[in-house]
Amino acid sequence: MAIESALGESVVLTRTDKVLGWARKYSLFLYPFVTACCGMEYMAAAASHYDIDRFGAGLPRFSPRQADVLFVVGTISHKQAPILKRVWEQMCEPKWVVAFGGCTCSGGPYDNYATVQGIDTIVPVDVYIPGCPPRPETVLDGIMKLQEKIQSQKQEL
């Protein structure tokens, strides 16, 4: 206590985990893996009206090596599945996956020969955003859920 009182309010003491989580949750670099109509809703949510920059997630990266969050937006077909897996493998740790829309969560309305029945059969998913397509508010809620999850995780260095 003696040190803290000597330093006054010029220093904040916290845990490494907490400060890393705080930094990570507010600097999300999304990789939009956009395959279908949900992409339009993603663009609406990412544009200025809903301003996802408030959550530090406003800068999409189109290289998986520069991204932290894989946003899978739209129907994934069996032909597309190996490409999705490869993009996920190319991302650096720590990384998270968000399933955006009904098709990525479960296959949505497409129970047929061509469609993957939920991307969690291929890559691990952290947050599911339901909807066909999801409202931008739902997307923002999903991002906030992801932030909570990141903050509460053990932070690997």
Place this chain on the structure above:
Amino acid sequence: MEESLTLKKLRERFPASIIDTHSFRGDDTAVIKRVDVVDICRFLKESPDLSYNFLMDLTAVDYLQMGNSPKEGRFEVVYHLYSLKYNHRVRIKSPLTEADPTIDSLTPLWAVANWLERECWDMFGIRFDGHPDLKRILLYEQFEGHPLRKDYPLTGRQPLIGPKN
């Protein structure tokens, strides 16, 4: 009527190849034998007063569960032609049997037939004789079968990776 002019000319020119014709509210349809498909389409394309110069669509129908016997023609290939000059259309249909679902390619007449016929092969397994590169266009090479055939299971998934759920 200009629409029936097409069917009339077809009947005059190819009396042995036309199985049936009908017009419904201005839509002309001719059902033809498959052997003459290229000749008939060339005639429709190159006759100055018909001038069907645009192949709008090429697809197929599987009538397996609709009463057509496999012998007389389980499949039907459907062509939609359009004349940019006269603004008229005609539909050409040609039945194919299950044992030999083969028809001549229209690639010598229209370059667009190349991809349309590949799609038709991919989805229905209909072979187009004389096609320069008849391979799958939408599905992957490892896929077995033709998914728009009515005897292909609806959820017959063939995943490249991941579980077969």
